[in-house]
Amino acid sequence: MTAPLPLDVAGGTTPSLVVALGVGVAFGWCLERAGLGSAPKLMGQFTLRDMTVLKVMFSAIVTAMLGLFWLSWLGVVDLSRVAVPPTFIGPQIVGGVVFGAGMALAGLCPGTSCVAAATGRLDGLTVAAGFFAGVLVTGLAVPAMADFYESGTRGAFALPAALGVTQGTVTFVVVAGALTAFALSGRVERAMAARAARVRP
């Protein structure tokens, strides 16, 4: 049997929820260990003083990308069973801008706010309450903006199809970009630290 395993077929939704809970807790633990439950740490990315977020995110992307590519090539993972969220170009651009603005204001994204809340940080609890309220308001507003909400649909639209290149080419470019970013991030951090030292009296 190839992965991902059909948990819903094996025993209904309960096994899926149990596995999801386990994966979520493990993911949250990793985020906390990486220091991403701290809003100042995340804000360091926006000011280029702390590139931890870039390193963690790019590490996750490269690990998942290479892992899925080669496990599929070896016949262990069936990529046709991996869900690809559908693309809605206009709505997702707007959603991305709103998300980015919210993250810059709060210093936390939904995942990291849950981590911060779980560790008892007050800012994490506040942001988590805020995004749950946002989800509720958006859900209630969907009928009023249904036309826009479902506009620009492209289905499961991934980079290879958009660019007309192979999955291997996209993987290579992303890995090369990540390694370049890793190599440069240390220099950027040092440059920003030196600049901050010069500014201080």
Next chain:
Amino acid sequence: MTDTRSFVRGLGAAAAVLGTLAFVVGAPVRPPHTGRDTVVSAATRDALDERAIEQISASQLARWIRDGKAGLRVLDLRDSSAFETKHVPSAESFALTGLVTVLPKPGETLVLYSDDDLRDAQATAWLAGVGHARVHVVRGGMSAWMTEVLSPIVQGDSAKSVAALSRYFGGVPRLVSPDADPRVTSGARDDGSKEVLEFVARRGC
């Protein structure tokens, strides 16, 4: 500290090697083989499942070709001699190993046909694996094209549209009386004449 740095550099080097190999390999699926004795992979077995393959009828393909469906690309997976003898209009001949050159394009709809379900399944698994979003298989392959499009039995409410579609591709619709047994009506043409039907190369084939 030095150990950690060495470990991180090792991971980076491994990622660089795997990323470069991914570029060389191109697709995250091994190329399918054409031999019937090929071990059927798990992905192929899944693709053999009808839930995994989106099948269309030969008539549906005929309507898409006639109506000029945007982004339609028809691939004939039979051997080249069978393709030369007859094929669906606008179809391109491809061996399974040649599918590595079929890259995903936005808005493209691929329709595959052959006379071999296993070959269809292997091709579908491969194309889905490299990112093709819309891949269809013609149910019954070339045989279905011959019987459903080029030599359809026409009766009932859809008789006129089926016959018109068949004639568009140079086919010869067979007319059937309501009380006749469809299994023994071959040869009755809708123009009233009687002649033995032969599968000959027709316009567009």
